[in-house]
Amino acid sequence: MKWRLTGRFLLSVVLIVSLVVFFNILLIVGVFIVQSASGGAAFHGEETSAEAVTKRFQEQIVTSNQQVMITEKGKEELIKNKAWIQVLDADGKVIYGYRTPEGVKEKYTPLDIVQMYKYNEIDHYTTVYISEKKVNNEYYSYFMGFENPYIQRKVLSYDIRDLVKLFNVGSILILVIDGLIALFIGYLFSKRLTQPLILLIDGIKRLANKDYQMNFAPKGIYKDVFYNINYLSDELIANERERKKLDTMKEEWVGNISHDIKTPLASIQGYAEMMKDAEYQFSLEEMREYAEIIERKSLYLKEVIEDLNLSTRLKNNKLTLNKKRINIVTLLRNIVIDTLNDASYANRNIEFQFSDDIIKLDVDELLVRRAISNLIYNAIVHNDEAVVIKVSVEKSQPTVIRVEDTGKGIKKEDLERIFDRYYRGTNTGELHKGSGLGMAIAHDIILAHGGEIHVNSRIGEGTKIEIVLDSLV
Template sequence: MKWKLTGRFLFSVVLIVILVIIINIVTFLTLFIVESAFHIPVFHGEKTESAESFTRDFKKYITMSNNNPVISDKGKRELIDRKAWIQILDENGKELYGYRLPKAIKKKYTPLDIVNAYKYVEEDIYATVFVSGKELNHHNNSYLIGFESPYVKKITWTYDSRDLMHNFKIGSILLLLIDGLIALLIGYFFSKRLTQPLYTLINGIQRLANKEYNLNYEPEGVYKDVFYNVNHLSYQLKAIEKEREKLDKMKEEWVGNISHDIKTPLASIQGYAEMMKDKEYDFSIKEMREYAEIIERKSLYLKDVVEDLNLSIRLKNEKLSLNKTKTNLVELLRSIVIDILNDAKYSTRHIDFQYTEEKIDMEVDELLIRRAINNLIYNAIVHNDENIQITVSIEKKERVHIIIKDNGRGIKKKELDYIFDRYYRGTNTGESHKGSGLGMAIANDIIRTHNGEITIDSMVDYGTTIEIQL
């Protein structure tokens, strides 16, 4: 896996380098041929005229005066600007005219002297010499222009085209081999530097896939952000896994609790049913009604548990359609409090209802809101002693605020984070309280389904306050 990734990256780097070299060579040769064949200044700017071109074109400044060659004033300025001198010769190589000539210059040239002056740098006069000619008075005169500038250089190159092509082929092959080797070495170290962190990242992702979440890489280099995100992902997955384990544990406890709660009424229903059908027993009408009442009560309890489970799943999956109607929330809360106090089991409880105005209308699903408020009040009742004082209040500000407050035992801080979780049962639940363990979660889901908010604040031995905003 490692060499496969490194090999692909290395091959790409080497291939790119070789292609760039070939393109550069082809481009350079093309531009060189264009400049040589068409005299287009590719390598030389338009404003920079070569010394050789200047020499060829200088003939336009040479004229005759009194049967003697002279140069124009503009020609003299050009020579001064280029730090050059000129020497005009007749057909026999004898000097006819000179301007800005160095002291060591010859006055008479043989053809060989002229060739040597053109081919080689004249060290005695410290100049690079170019040769050209012009016909004056029907005579072919030659002239030498010497450039004293150290930047003007000349190379005379003699070659055989066959040797040139042969050397070009060998040179190109050697160049490609050398550059390819260099590219291979550079590419190897470069690719190794880039791919080594990738191996670490791939290994880290594989460890995450295997549920090894204790990753902590040092964010540095090219992949600094990637390492940071892998660390962040590892932290999140670790937290999610921890939460999942906690939820699974709660589910197991909840299944055990609810199984026990369901078995108890089922055992009662089964027991009384078996007694009632047994021919050996002869029950009176009063006894039959008493047993029937117990069976009904246990059946209603089981029905409530099943309904809680069904409602919880529908709320969780957002598959519950709200049947909203215009409802007076003050009247709804008043009726909830009255119904609870009318229950014989809670008739002695202290529940105070407070409101700021008689009518607060709102579009809500009345049955679901009733269910949520009931769950919250019953939760305050069953988790506290009989002398608990519960206050239910409602007022309208920017939003409708419903507050359920008690002065009971309170809830431990570590339990507050889970109070609205499914399957959670508080440690203060009394033995008389049986249920699905979904009451608070259902209340929370109902309020949020109405785009509301529910918050809880509690302190041990001081009580609990639940606030709903709709």
């Protein structure tokens, strides 16, 4: 774009200079035309003008036997120029003539000679010039009349001071007109340059005031800028829409997690108040039962708080990984066993498969355990008890860990947001309580290890989650 701006600027400068030069040329031509109309010989060369022909014609005047005449060449030249000639002696008497028209005088006084030269004394189509010829120490004057209506001769008298004054005034006038032309062209260019800038400034102000609804026509020298403004507007609209959706999700998440926290807190508070009240006499067995409930609720709250803390640290990249080389097969087997040993999930059908007994990976064992456990837990709480959950690991480069189920599947609109924070799917079961950050935590843990996580799902067919991690042989 900067080259287009520079090119337009240079073009405007060249245009201004060209117009000024063109105007000056027209002015000079006009002056010559006026001079031609006034003087009659402005555009004739020195050799071809009527006055030059008259002066040069003395070469064609000769004497023979004391008589003045013209040569044959001179006669041809007179015929060619449609001219006539009269030769006068010192007393003004015509002693020779050729092609002389009727009505001209045969003798001229000095006043007649002046009148003949200064004014059109013959007719309006003939212009007369005068010159002289010296022959044998005698001077002869001669008139040459040119029958040409386009030849005009005016006698010009002037005062040099008037010419200087005229020149000064003319110079100032030319400078003023040239300046006006330059200002006019500059105005047109600046108008074309500033109008789009005004639109751009207005658009930027609207963006600053969070008015993103704009669509400029990308044209002219600023078309790239208009295109980028439109693109920025679309992006800001999308971001604003996304922000509002995220704010809604946060509000729903805060409401859900507040409810999930209040429930165990209410149980803890209720049992603690009962145990504290002196009116109640509890047996040792009842006290242990209430203490177990309080412990279970407290552990649940602890897990929620840990999820919040871990999610925040992962999001802000403030979590230091404690990596060490482990056998990922052993870790996955222990996760499956621990899940089945939980009384809540003892009746679930969870399978474990592996391609090799030993597959070494350099990972943070606690974080990977948390990620895989979250994925298995997600498959459990979103499906009924008859669903088969399969956990597998395949040795390759890189290593692939899969968590698959044959359950309900995930809707497309949910699938696109499954790893978003604060997001809980629309088909969450009764068992799904807690922070709602499990899938987001799993996703961030895998990314923190430099791996990738992908989800494929179809409604009614189940869900498959693949984790890709680099292997260490």
